[in-house]
Amino acid sequence: MVLGSILNPVNSSIVAVALVPIAVAFGAPAAETAWLVSALYVATAIGQPLVGRLVDVFGPRRLFLVGTVLTGVAGLLGALAPSVAVLVAARVVLGFGTCSGYPASMVLIRREAARTGQESPAGVLTALAIATQTVAVVGPTLGGVLVDLGGWRATFAINVPLSIAGVLLGLLVLPRDPAVPDAGRRLGRLDWAGVGLFAATLVALLLFLMGPHLATLWLLGAAVVAAAGFAARELRADDPFVDVRVFAGDRALLATFARSTLAATVSYGYLYGFSQWLEDGRGLSASAAGLVLLSTFLVGILVSVTTGRRPEVRPKLLVGGLVQVVVCAALLAVTGASPIWVLDVLAAVLGLPQGLLNLANQNALYFQADPARVGASAGLLRTFMYLGAIIASSASAGFFGRRADTVGLHELGLFMLGACVLLVVLVLADRSLGRIGDARE
Structure with missing residues (x-):
């Protein structure tokens, strides 16, 4: 489950330090290579709830194996890509392929909890939180090593052995799914x-977010119209893709989705914006930029492990949000002459919210979601997280333009500061969070 779940977050961040080498190789501007980030996020944002729904209907093992095979195919396509357009296509396939691991894991955990009578498998949930978010921070470090050893194509090729390992383990370890009567008919009847x-x-x-302008304002209108049509469709459907009636009536779950979006906006804004600035604005190599971010990963894991068995959710969210505020404010003072040790300290401090926020939001959803739709709910949590990642990627492209300079970093820092302040406000306003820890005790 952990191996399957890390494929998406690692791939979401491993390309961060490869964006500059890819831009150089194909003569592409930063605004164009930003599609390599956004393409995976859009595919994942669509695929997570879809695959989560398929997991609920057809079983986690089947979807896990299909998704892991697609991951290997996408890795091979990216490693051989002759252009940025083909790389974007590979990232789309990669997004759909890697989105099966997390909802499949959440369904398996919920089933085991029901079988054993253990209401809160805190250790397993902590491991899954590390696998799905905290481990994303190691992506730039791994990417830097791979770029130095085999060029940027190695950041795609690494998915081939990981996919093979995932398929073999899935076949050997994961429990078989029960037979699904009329599987073809049920697939056709999906919404x-x-x-x-x-x-x-x-x-x-x-x-619209990739190029917000008056000339593209019609895209925002199209999104609103499509969203209204989606809501109307789901209210009439017998078996909706997303049961909007349940979510609309569950303010606590909606708040969890909103917090996930805001936390990811800051986290991925840092991962992509800061890592690109380290190379362009600070002049570091890809591997050196990755090493700066390594402390975020290490601190994040340490925090997740040490706090994972604590039942309280609200303190984790509050502390994590406040630390994000401090780090974003500190980014405004960073310059191209800032010492490396200062950048290392910033990266280490950001590991604290990296370890707290995803763990707290995931655990909140585990207790808030309908058990019959935990796969779809888990997928939606990832969708809202990647909506934040899309916003962060678009903001990075907008503030940086052709080069990730210090002025652009400061503008991005102000944008991220606004997001994490709003996160803190939402945590303070949501009194239902305090009852989650009490219920478990």
Whole structure:
């Protein structure tokens, strides 16, 4: 489960330090290579709830194996890509392939909890939180090593052995899914119209965010129209893709989705914006930039492990949000002459919210979601997280332009500061969070 779940976050961040070498190789501006980030996020944002729904219907093992095979195919396609356009296509396939691991794991954990009577498998949830978010921070470090050893193509090729290992382990270890009567008919009866409207909403929103301007304002209008059509469709569907009636009536779950979006906006803004600035603005190599971010990964894991068995959710969210505020404010003072040790300290401090926020939001969802739709709910949590990543990627492209300079970093820092302040406000306003820890005790 952990191996399957890390494929998406590692791939979401491993390309961070490869963006500059890819731009040089194909003579592409930063605004164009930003599509390598956004393409995976859009595919994942659409694929996570879809695959989560398929997991609920057809079983986690089947979807895990199909997704892991697609991951290997995408890695091979990216490693052989002759252009940025083909790389973007590979990232789309990669997004759909890697999105099966997390919802499949959440369904398996929920089933084991029901079988054993253990209400809160805190250790397993902590491991999954590390695998799905905290480990994303090691992506730039791994990417830097791979770029130095085999060039940027190695950041795609690494998916081939990981996919093979995932398929073998899935076949050997994961429990077999029960037979699904009339599987073909059930697949055809899924709410594909809802899936299409959901995808149209996200794609139109992404295109607007990639180049917000009066001339592209119609895309925002198209996203609103598609979202309205999606809501109307889901309210009428017998078996909706997303049961909007349940989510609309569950303010606590909606708040969890909103917090996930804001936390990811800051986290991925840092991962992509800061890592690109380290290379362009500070003049570091890809591997050196990755090493600066390594302390974020190490501190994040340490924090997740040491706090994972604590039942309280609200203190984790509050502390994590406040630390994000401090780090974003500190980014405003960073310059191209800042000593490396200062950048290392900033990276280490950011590991604290990296380890707290995803763990707290995931655990909140585990107790808030309908058990019958935990796969779809887990997928939606990842969708909202990647919506934040899309916003962060678009902001990075907008503030940096052709080069990731210090002025652009400061503008990005102000944008991220606004997001984490809003996160803190939402945590303070949500009193239902305090009851999650009490219920477990």
